[in-house]
Amino acid sequence: MALKIYNFLTRKKETFHPLYEGKVNMYVCGPTVQDNAHVGHAKTYVNFDVVVRYLRYRGYDVLYVQNITDVGHLLDSGEDRILKKARQASVAPMQIVERYTRLYFEDMDALGIKRPDISPRASGHVPEQIEMIKKLIDQGHAYEVNGSVYYDVSSFPDYGKLSGRKVEDLVEGSRIAVIEEKRHPADFALWKRAEPEHLLRWPSPWGEGFPGWHIECSAMSRKYLGETFDIHGGGIDNIFPHNECEIAQSEAAHNQPFARYWMLVGSLTLDGVKMSKSLGNTLTISEALKRWSPEAIRTFLLSTHYSNPVDFSESAVEGARKGWQRIWGVVSLIQEQMRKAPAGKASEEVLAILNDTRTRFMQKMDDDFNAPAGLATLQELTRQVFFLLNEGDSQTSGTLQAIDELYQELGGDVLGIIPTDGRGAASAERESGLIRLLVDLRAEARAGKDWATADKIRNQLLQLGIILEDRPDGTVWKVE
RNA sequence: GGCGACGUGGCCAAGUGGUAAGGCAAGGGUCUGCAAAACCCUCAUCACCGGUUCGAAUCCGGUCGUCGCCUCCA
Structure with missing residues (x-):
């Protein structure tokens, strides 16, 4: 069986061949730590959690890097979001960053998401970002104006290849803020000059300032994964400009292909409307966890293919919760029955069912991580197991154990919806x-x-x- | 205005050429002290129109609708 991934870059489903045999280098855009994580974050990171879990289950040695963006995001007004928050709370900007970083990890842990192998912070990699910017200037892809550095979009013909946009169309839209010092409205900042009141600042060859939003992902992915790596993931809402800018920066600086497979997760809406900071209609993860168990939320988020959008609504989550309870019910029953089951080897008939389930599960997951279809194979197994347990003869401990192990394997290790403790x-x-x-x-x-x-x-x-x-x-x- | 995604039973949702997985809900049975759970049975022709094909939810064209991105966002 071959693993297939829908590659957003080519818009095709492709057989996955990692750059290095048996090894997967993977980068997923992490959060900007300026506020509580919400259920939209939960979708993206649960989806990638299962991708990583499945790759590992399949035997790949995965190096999973997910950044923490703690500097660089600006408001329309040119104001830094983190600084604004810090001023409101009368604390140092890095306190804000630290606080939300911790909360982010707490939320992710609570959802049973395995931590990335490396969680690099943008603020801890300013030298790497400066290096990269220097390189881009040297190679004619960027220019300095008044202490700020901008990427020259016209120098990179491939700009727009991921999102399918053309620079001309962008200008047509005319929604790009025109900053006088930029040569072209579509050019984006690599480095920004720090105004006197700007607290988060670093020395650079262009004076005191701070990095732009996109450069940290390019610099940190290169540092930990190399110039070319296997999988780049993120929410589809970041395809433009963020992901596009990452490609432009990295490929121009290194003259190498950047990520080989792009996996983008569909957005989550809340009762039909997209959650966004500007609209303020967010449901935080901790709020959701007061209402539903982590397993129920995961089941809900995994009941739609990762690339599709999901609408988070009371009734939809409830439906998923009840569906999960069915699986959990059979697992609980198995564990109870194991206590008093007669000793004996597993029945051949049951082993055949289990093997068939595992095969079908893997076929589904091999097809671009089709978790909802994989979940369905567990539901089908559940019906068979309940049927079995309702038969007059009690099953042997070997049979029960084999069943339990498969649930732990597919439902626990891969999907993370069976509590293992x-x-x-x-x-x-x-x-x-x-x-x-x-x-x-x-x-x-x-x-x-x-x-x-x-x-x-x-x-x-x-x-x-x-x-x-x-x-x-x-x-x-x-x-x- | 530009770009893109999507539209499958009451709800959620797989399925991308051969006559529609799964879950939730609903109705009818079985089991139970009562319950709960479980089991069995019932419940769709895939937005609409046209085309390609022996054959389409699945390919092509058009219409309508929903959503996302183009500005901070996972």
């Missing part, structure tokens, strides 16, 4: 014992037809998020 963790052992004690007491009450006591135990456990289900062969419990 929980039941087995040391801290949970005591809790499990207590719950079983209550379940046993309830069984005694039921045997004596003391329904009041039986229902009281069940209802109060339900209040704590523990669901009891009476099966012909005894009561099992699971966490909500």
